[in-house]
Amino acid sequence: MTTQTSDDKRHQIIIYPELAAQVLKNDESDIFILWAIIRTLNTQGTGLVLIDDILTLCNKILGIKSTYAYAKIHKGVNKYWREPYGTKGNKYLGLLSFKQVVKLLNPELTRTEPVVVPLSYFYAYGNKNSKHIKNFLIGCVAGRYTDNRPISIASLIENCGIKESSVRNALKDCSFITQRPNYRLVMMDKDELKVTIQKNISPNCLKLRVVKNEDYYQLVEQLPNSYIISEFDRLPLRMRPDVLKKNENVASLKQRRYHRSKKSAIWSTADKPELTEYRVKS
Numbered sequence: 037m038t039t040q041t042s043d044d045k046r047h048q049i050i051i052y053p054e055l056a057a058q059v060l061k062n063d064e065s066d067i068f069i070l071w072a073i074i075r076t077l078n079t080q081g082t083g084l085v086l087i088d089d090i091l092t093l094c095n096k097i098l099g100i101k102s103t104y105a106y107a108k109i110h111k112g113v114n115k116y117w118r119e120p121y122g123t124k125g126n127k128y129l130g131l132l133s134f135k136q137v138v139k140l141l142n143p144e145l146t147r148t149e150p151v152v153v154p155l156s157y158f159y160a161y162g163n164k165n166s167k168h169i170k171n172f173l174i175g176c177v178a179g180r181y182t183d184n185r186p187i188s189i190a191s192l193i194e195n196c197g198i199k200e201s202s203v204r205n206a207l208k209d210c211s212f213i214t215q216r217p218n219y220r221l222v223m224m225d226k227d228e229l230k231v232t233i234q235k236n237i238s239p240n241c242l243k244l245r246v247v248k249n250e251d252y253y254q255l256v257e258q259l260p261n262s263y264i265i266s267e268f269d270r271l272p273l274r275m276r277p278d279v280l281k282k283n284e285n286v287a288s289l290k291q292r293r294y295h296r297s298k299k300s301a302i303w304s305t306a307d308k309p310e311l312t313e314y315r316v317k318s
Contacts, residue, residue: 054144058142068116076155
């Protein structure tokens with residue numbers, strides 16, 4: 037892995053998918069991203085930021101003017117920063133630390149590799165609005181695993197606390213996400229009619245499809261897709277802050293539904309131990 041310089045770090049933010057999920061549940065996507073970017077740009081590490089600088093950033097990142105920007109600042113008080121103070125034209129606010137924000141969010145998801153996102157992504161034309169930022173965070177949650185683990189739409193709805201239509205629209209909007217279809221092999225036979233009959237009499241026939249693979253016909257069941265973050269770099273788990281590692285001991289953390297054997301490519305769950313990863317060959 038290439039060693040990052042201080043200048044590199046000033047031009048990127050680190051997104052922790054487990055935090056992103058909780059931020060979405062709290063409907064705080066835009067102010068969370070503002071906080072994350074301000075922390076990166078606050079190179080002196082004082083945590084004190086001029087209100088005028090934040091107003092400029094709101095326009096640059098969210099495309100909003102000062103009236104709406106003040107509403108965003110007010111929404112983030114005691115969540116991501118303290119109450120603004122100072123005289124007119126020279127007002128400041130103090131950022132909450134990463135540790136404080138993690139404790140306030142109290143994420144429910146288990147550990148995942150952090151996502152490295154260049155600041156230029158948020159400055160790009162067409163990306164300057166709250167909806168895009170919300171979709172971006174949904175994409176980070178969907179692509180939180182690096183092992184092609186299946187993730188269902190229902191799981192994303194539960195983890196992010198949002199509607200199904202919002203999840204599906206976000207997955208279409210996120211160009212940095214690659215979707216990988218997964219299937220389970222139900223049966224295989226050289227007789228197409230036999231395979232087709234089995235499909236028609238199966239209680240979950242709508243999830244089944246018949247495909248031809250060389251000399252055989254296969255009956256396969258559609259599983260949840262895997263979502264891969266293909267545009268941004270990932271950091272190893274060991275580089276996650278200690279406060280996130282300590283949070284994993286909390287009993288309320290949601291466990292991963294799919295578990296993969298180290299000795300094979302088999303996925304399994306507690307309720308369907310026979311579940312396997314399978315890709316249909318075209």
